Amino acid sequence: MSRSILHRLPAGLKLTALAAAGSAVIWVSDWRVMVDLLLLVALAFPVARLGRGALVQQLRPLLPMLVVLFLAQGLMASWTEAALVIARIATLVLMAGLVTLTTRTEDLIATVERLLTPLAPLGVNPGKVSLAFSLALRFLPVIAEEAERVHEAQSARGLGNSPLALALPLIVRVLKSAEDIADAIEARSGHDDPDCPQEKPQRRARFNPLAALKTVKE
Amino acid sequence: MIRSSVGHMFPRLHGAAGSVSVPSLPAAPGIEIAEVSHRFGDTEVLRNVSVTLTERRIAIVGANGSGKSTFSRLLNGLLVPERGRVTVDGHDTANAAKAVRRKVGFVFQNPDNQIVFPTVAEDVAFGLKGQKLSADERAERVEEILARYGLEHLRDRPAHKLSGGQKQLLALAGVLITRPDYVVFDEPTTLLDLRNARMVGQVINTLAQTAIVVTHDLPLIEAFDRVLVFDQGRIIADDVPSKALSEYVRRMQ
Numbered sequence: 001m002s003r004s005i006l007h008r009l010p011a012g013l014k015l016t017a018l019a020a021a022g023s024a025v026i027w028v029s030d031w032r033v034m035v036d037l038l039l040l041v042a043l044a045f046p047v048a049r050l051g052r053g054a055l056v057q058q059l060r061p062l063l064p065m066l067v068v069l070f071l072a073q074g075l076m077a078s079w080t081e082a083a084l085v086i087a088r089i090a091t092l093v094l095m096a097g098l099v100t101l102t103t104r105t106e107d108l109i110a111t112v113e114r115l116l117t118p119l120a121p122l123g124v125n126p127g128k129v130s131l132a133f134s135l136a137l138r139f140l141p142v143i144a145e146e147a148e149r150v151h152e153a154q155s156a157r158g159l160g161n162s163p164l165a166l167a168l169p170l171i172v173r174v175l176k177s178a179e180d181i182a183d184a185i186e187a188r189s190g191h192d193d194p195d196c197p198q199e200k201p202q203r204r205a206r207f208n209p210l211a212a213l214k215t216v217k218e
Numbered sequence: 219m220i221r222s223s224v225g226h227m228f229p230r231l232h233g234a235a236g237s238v239s240v241p242s243l244p245a246a247p248g249i250e251i252a253e254v255s256h257r258f259g260d261t262e263v264l265r266n267v268s269v270t271l272t273e274r275r276i277a278i279v280g281a282n283g284s285g286k287s288t289f290s291r292l293l294n295g296l297l298v299p300e301r302g303r304v305t306v307d308g309h310d311t312a313n314a315a316k317a318v319r320r321k322v323g324f325v326f327q328n329p330d331n332q333i334v335f336p337t338v339a340e341d342v343a344f345g346l347k348g349q350k351l352s353a354d355e356r357a358e359r360v361e362e363i364l365a366r367y368g369l370e371h372l373r374d375r376p377a378h379k380l381s382g383g384q385k386q387l388l389a390l391a392g393v394l395i396t397r398p399d400y401v402v403f404d405e406p407t408t409l410l411d412l413r414n415a416r417m418v419g420q421v422i423n424t425l426a427q428t429a430i431v432v433t434h435d436l437p438l439i440e441a442f443d444r445v446l447v448f449d450q451g452r453i454i455a456d457d458v459p460s461k462a463l464s465e466y467v468r469r470m471q
């Protein structure tokens with residue numbers, strides 16, 4: 001992988017810039033300006049030596065949602081409003097993608113941890129937040145893939161495009177994996193970790209998706 | 219590629235000599251389970267189980283729902299029994315969780331759920347996070363373990379894009395980097411194809427650590443020292459593989 005100028009920028013700078021640009025984008029109210037910004041961010045991909053594939057990959061999981069949103073906004077508000085909203089979301093997603101794709105996760109996480117350290121006296125645990133952050137980065141693509149698989153399975157059974165039919169099995173799977181992931185983290189991180197329950201580990205009732213579904217049905 | 223690297227592995231012995239010294243309790247070596255019972259709601263999942271595990275290769279087999287996973291989760295304190303005691307080299311899992319976790323590593327069935335960092339090298343390093351090591355020592359440990367499992371060339375790959383076998387090796391590497399004395403596996407080969415299952419099996423069979431393996435994969439455990447057969451929360455056979463397995467097969471018919 002060739003390293004572009006964006007790769008070499010310090011992670012802290014990129015994260016701060018992302019936060020600033022992300023907030024700024026919210027204030028743009030002209031759809032044409034927003035679309036220009038979107039194109040600008042898209043152009044940054046080749047600058048960062050990321051292919052078109054990377055760009056498409058960032059947006060594809062969102063596509064169904066963007067289409068629905070566009071139609072809903074267009075029909076209920078106006079088409080310019082609709083263009084503004086989806087251009088804004090796409091811009092935010094691409095900016096975030098640009099930062100994560102050009103920064104090693106390790107650096108990203110170390111930076112998050114460092115930025116949060118001043119908040120420790122307020123009860124924020126930087127270690128935990130940065131772990132959550134890395135977990136999100138690790139599992140988002142997995143969940144997206146899972147969603148695609150559930151969708152395929154349901155199309156094969158002729159269930160079509162019901163969002164509920166997609167959401168329910170996905171939620172059950174995600175929650176079930178979440179239990180296992182929590183166990184794995186617990187099993188792997190008991191080493192000199194101040195957060196590790198040193199004395200009594202809790203007797204945690206395990207989440208049982210089938211039982212949960214049954215109670216939902218009843 | 220993976221196969222040949224397995225052939226070149228020379229697992230080092232960690233543990234005895236290298237293990238962290240702990241204020242000396244009457245250290246009975248091994249994992250002792252004493253009169254353990256456990257219930258989930260109304261179902262009694264373990265019924266007064268007593269057994270001491272000292273052999274280097276121990277397998278646990280039994281029907282679905284017989285309590286194997288529950289039993290395995292006791293061994294590193296992921297679960298504390300309702301009744302009875304579990305001790306690891308003299309440390310009670312109910313009040314020395316930290317010492318126990320350091321001694322006992324755990325590899326789960328689904329490697330997807332135990333890989334918590336986006337790339338291979340980062341994930342392997344996770345277990346070292348809490349240890350007081352310099353950055354150099356940490357990097358050295360990571361490289362050493364990646365090399366041992368033939369994962370060096372995958373260092374910067376996204377973990378979720380590895381093959382099933384590579385993922386399970388990564389999960390194991392992530393556990394072994396903390397140098398536990400025991401490794402518990404809950405169905406480590408169930409989700410793997412035949413070739414990957416064999417490869418992971420070979421790795422388990424050559425581990426320097428004591429391995430305790432819950433499995434339905436009977437060829438994997440042919441050369442083990444001891445096999446426990448579970449049935450409805452009890453150990454109904456405890457013997458060398460040939461004898462224990464024929465009892466298991468007889469029961470399942």
Ligand SMILES: Nc1ncnc2c1ncn2[C@@H]1O[C@H](COP(=O)(O)OP(=O)(O)OP(=O)(O)O)[C@@H](O)[C@H]1O
Binds near residue numbers: 205259282286289
């Ligand atoms: N957290 C839990 N809450 C409620 N019931 C549970 C829980 N964990 C396990 N059980 C129940 O305990 C029993 C034994 O489960 P366990 O997972 O130990 O079996 P197992 O021998 O590992 O089975 P398998 O071969 O299918 O993995 C089962 O009836 C199971 O439904």
Ligand SMILES: [Mg+2]
Binds near residue numbers: 286
């Ligand atoms: Mg099980």
